[in-house]
Amino acid sequence: MAANCARVVGSLFGKSVNFASSTRPVTLQFCRQICGTPALRRKNLGPTVPETFTAEFIQKQVEEFEIGKRHLANMMGEDPENFTQEDIDRSIAYLFPSGLFEKRARPLMKHPVEIFPKQRAVQWGPDGRPFHFLFYTGKQAYYSLMHDLYGRVLKVEKHQDQLRAKGLFPTEPKQIALGPSRWLTKEEMEALLVEPISRQDYEHFIQLMERLLAMPCCSLEQQFVMSHRQQLEAQSMHQVVPPLQKDDAGVDFSTAEGRRKSSRGSVVVRDCGAGRLTVNGQDHLHYFPVLQDREQLMFPLQFCGLLGRFDLDCSVSGGGRSSQAGALRLAISRALLSFLSQSEGEAMRQAGLLTPDPRVRERKKPGQEGARRKFTWKKR
């Protein structure tokens, strides 16, 4: 029984876990020819056509995914009924740990709808007659959208005429609250309609939408308009502000951490009013003899104009002198956020004080002397 389960799991698992971001499902059984390379065997078939998947195939994949999900939940000892996508991701990361930097190259197990690109179902019936009345235009989704949009424009105009006839035409047109949003890009429209759109078609669509928005009574079609707009989230809403704590003496303080390259630093910022700095128990002048490092530490405080106000107690480890200074700078900026208002925090973010520096040491590649440096080229 257990052996059966294991075998079933193995085969099902092999098909539901995808190791590549491409749309081709990878089977774990390979048949290799002993001699010859794939390049020799591949015949030139002309330009490759994107693969199409039949609806039955997709449905089979969905069933396999569901069963595989239940097996995975059993393996991890969790409840198969309430196994969410985050649980799946966590379990896969645990069972198949990968050190690859590119997140998209790591093993993933997602619902086939997210993996296989959306394809249009068959557009005609068994008698060969197409379902949609605009099929023979060639761009049926686009033209139907334009048709629908123009119909709404006419409806709004008719509503306006009715109001004008009754004498209730609003003098101040009620604008749609668009909020921080933008129109969907051409790529997003193509994904929405599951159909390629040309640049001119897209521009016509946007022009007609703008015309709809320009009308006074366009609030009737708010939902339709918003479905074609993308909300923009303000960057600053992502910032996590460390909480402001009070210690025994009644002094406000806050703690924060920062990292840079391989250094990890943490800072306790106290609202004493002395302006002293201690790094790893030593004076900051002694720990950072180089002026550049001390300037890095000073930058957040100087930017906010709070130089003599705070007492800083820093601890840092790992990395070199410059990366330790950078880690501490980030930690200080984050700790200061709890003492500042929203707008000042936004100013810090725009100054780049709150952005962790993503630069890491690039690996050395084989065949080269370093990450970029090649061996000395000799002509002969």
Place this chain on the structure above:
Amino acid sequence: MSLHRLAFRLRPTVTRVRSLHSSGFVQQQEAVAVEPEPESLSVFRTHEKDPACHSDKHVGQFYTLSSAHVRPLFPDSLPWRYQQQMKTFNETCIMVRQPALEVISYLKKADYSQPALRYVFYGLKGTGKTMSLCHTLHFCYTQGWLVLHVPDAHLWVKNCKELLPSSYKSSRFDQPLQATTWLRNFKITNEPFLSKIKLKERYVWTKRESTEAGSSLGELVDQGISRIKSSSDVVGAVMKELRLQSGQPGADFRLAVAVDGVNALWGRSTIKKGDKTAVDPEELTLVYNLRKLMKNDWSGGAVITTLSQTGSLYHPKSAYLPQDLLGERGFDNMDPFIPVSVPNYSEKEFESCYLYYMDRNWLQHPQSRTAEGKKELIFLCNMNPSMFERLCGHL
């Protein structure tokens, strides 16, 4: 037309004549104006030029040393950066600070019939130990003492270009270059005493040369400067004579021995013998004789020293306490001594130094003159005098 041109040519000369007259008036006015100026005191300066009169109320203020004192007292023995500052600002100003005042007060009250007291300035790097030593030395000089100043004892235990085996004792080594330099500086500093002090013993240098008892110190020093080979022994002889004579009832001078970087005498040296073995500082004539002076078996004077990590060999950068830098041997030799800690600038002293640089127009950067800039400077240098000076050098 020509008349017009003449008139034009004449006009500038007329104006020039007028300006000559007016400048004369202006000069007279300026001469009148100059006199009341010295009476207006600035906050960071004091007009008290005599270190003996400095007291607690002068702490944090700069006093100017007269050039008549500076050239003989410090022929080459001030810190290099300070010498450059002297040249730039065209004056020698030292800040009156608490450690130096303390030692000066002890020197005033000490009993000179007792064995010599030893004072040691210690502190973190760049806090002003050497400058405190110079301030104290200036006091001794103005009081008419004989000043025996070793600017940096570390220079005697490292980077020695010439090392001769001693003629006096075969196990020791001579350093002729360093000895001659020191004798020259000694001569410049103590001109008046050279003819007054007479030698008590006879010193034989070679078969033909000897210095008789009863001849003046000046002759001995000249002997050392001219005969380079025996200069280290001359240094030893000078030290011995001064040590013997200073406590005597007949002597009318007091001896101030000032050594900067005294921890070099008991540390290690980087000098190597011919066979690549390291030379112990004890085997160097200069160091041996200086160590004898450091003992408190003589009276009638004082020993003022500083510890220095900057030039020291084989000491970590974090060491600044006497126990760390002197080592066991040095501590036992120097014990008992009076340790004087030299801290970083206080708020008042920092303010004073900042105003001094502003007054000398040393801070050119517009941001450095604002209150914000001052806060930045405080943060970056953390009230350390030498760091502050280096920072301001960039501005």
